[in-house]
Amino acid sequence: MQYVTADGLPPVSKIGLGTMRFGEKTFDPGLARDLVRRALELGITHFDTAEAYGWGRSERLLGEALAAEGVTDAVVTSKYGPLLPLPAVIERHARASRGRLALPQIRLYLLHMPNPLFPRRVIMRGFGRAQEAGVIGAAGVSNHSLSQWQAAEAALGHPVAANEVLLNLLHRGPLDDLVPWAARHRRLVITASPLGQGMLAGRAHLIDAALADDGREAGQRVAGVGHPVAVVGVLGEVPAHQHRQLGRAEDAGRGRVPVRAPRAGRPGTVQDRNARLLE
Ligand SMILES: NC(=O)c1ccc[n+]([C@@H]2O[C@H](COP(=O)([O-])OP(=O)(O)OC[C@H]3O[C@@H](n4cnc5c(N)ncnc54)[C@H](OP(=O)(O)O)[C@@H]3O)[C@@H](O)[C@H]2O)c1
Numbered sequence: 001m002q003y004v005t006a007d008g009l010p011p012v013s014k015i016g017l018g019t020m021r022f023g024e025k026t027f028d029p030g031l032a033r034d035l036v037r038r039a040l041e042l043g044i045t046h047f048d049t050a051e052a053y054g055w056g057r058s059e060r061l062l063g064e065a066l067a068a069e070g071v072t073d074a075v076v077t078s079k080y081g082p083l084l085p086l087p088a089v090i091e092r093h094a095r096a097s098r099g100r101l102a103l104p105q106i107r108l109y110l111l112h113m114p115n116p117l118f119p120r121r122v123i124m125r126g127f128g129r130a131q132e133a134g135v136i137g138a139a140g141v142s143n144h145s146l147s148q149w150q151a152a153e154a155a156l157g158h159p160v161a162a163n164e165v166l167l168n169l170l171h172r173g174p175l176d177d178l179v180p181w182a183a184r185h186r187r188l189v190i191t192a193s194p195l196g197q198g199m200l201a202g203r204a205h206l207i208d209a210a211l212a213d214d215g216r217e218a219g220q221r222v223a224g225v226g227h228p229v230a231v232v233g234v235l236g237e238v239p240a241h242q243h244r245q246l247g248r249a250e251d252a253g254r255g256r257v258p259v260r261a262p263r264a265g266r267p268g269t270v271q272d273r274n275a276r277l278l279e
Pocket residue numbers: 017018019020021048049112142143164165191192193194195196197198199201202203270271274
C-alpha cells in the first residue's frame with residue numbers, strides 16, 4: 001500500500017474503503033466487518049462514510065467493524081449533508097456522527113455538497129467550531145469546484161484539507177484543476193465512484209441502465225467522457241454488442257441521436273476475470 005500526506009492529516013492510504021452501501025437496510029453487518037478487516041489487512045487506513053448513507057447506518061456499521069478490530073486511529077471521513085448548515089447544527093451533527101462511529105474524533109469531516117442558500121462564512125464557522133472542540137480533526141468539502149474549495153478555505157481561515165469529487169475515467173475534469181492545485185498545496189483530492197459505480201469494472205447491465213429511459217440524459221452521463229481514450233479502455237472490456245450503443249450514447253449526449261433502451265446485457269467480463277484472480 002502507498003500512503004500520501006496532506007496538511008492536517010496523518011499519512012493516509014492511497015486506496016480507501018467507501019462504505020456507502022453499508023447504509024443499505026439489507027447490508028449484512030457481518031459482511032461489513034469482514035470487508036473492514038480485509039481492508040485493514042491490506043494496509044487501508046482510509047474509510048469513507050457519511051451521515052446521509054442510510055441515515056447513520058453506514059457510520060454505525062463502520063464504527064462497529066473498526067471497534068471489533070480495536071482500531072481507533074484510522075482516517076475516517078464522514079460528511080455533513082448541508083440541509084441547515086448553521087454553526088451549532090453542524091457541530092451537533094458532527095458529535096452525532098462521532099458517536100455513531102464510536103471514535104474519539106472524526107479525522108476528516110466534509111461538507112457533503114455546497115449549499116448556496118447560506119453564506120459560506122456561516123457554514124465554515126460550524127466546521128471551525130467542531131474543530132476547536134476536537135470533535136473533528138481536519139475540515140474538508142465534497143462536490144466543490146476549485147473556486148468553491150478555495151472560497152471555503154478563505155471562509156474557514158485555514159486549510160480545507162480535502163475535496164471529494166466524482167473522478168474516474170469517464171469524469172476526468174478534476175485532473176485539469178483540482179488535482180494539480182491540491183498537489184501544489186498539500187491538499188487531498190478523494191475520488192468518489194472511481195469505477196463509475198461498477199460501469200468501469202465491466203458491469204454491462206449498468207451501461208444498459210444508463211442507456212435506458214432517457215437517452216439524452218444517459219448519453220450525457222456515458223459520453224460525459226470527452227476523452228476517446230477512456231472510452232477505448234472501457235470498450236475493451238464491454239461486450240462487443242454494446243460498443244455501438246455506447247457510440248450512439250455519445251451522439252445522444254450531443255443532442256443528435258435518440259437512444260432506444262437496449263436488451264439486457266451479459267455479465268461484465270472484468271468481473272469474471274476478477275473473480276478468477278481472487279480465487
Ligand atoms: N462524496 C460523494 O458525493 C460521493 C458520491 C458517491 C460515492 N462516494 C463514496 O465513494 C465510495 C465508492 O462509490 P461507488 O460505490 O460508486 O464506487 P465505485 O468503485 O465506482 O463502484 C463500486 C461498484 O462497482 C462494483 N465493483 C467494484 N469493484 C469491482 C470489481 N473489481 N469488479 C466488478 N465490480 C466491481 C461494485 O459492485 P458490487 O458491490 O455489487 O460488487 C460496486 O457496487 C462510496 O462508498 C462513498 O463512500 C461519495
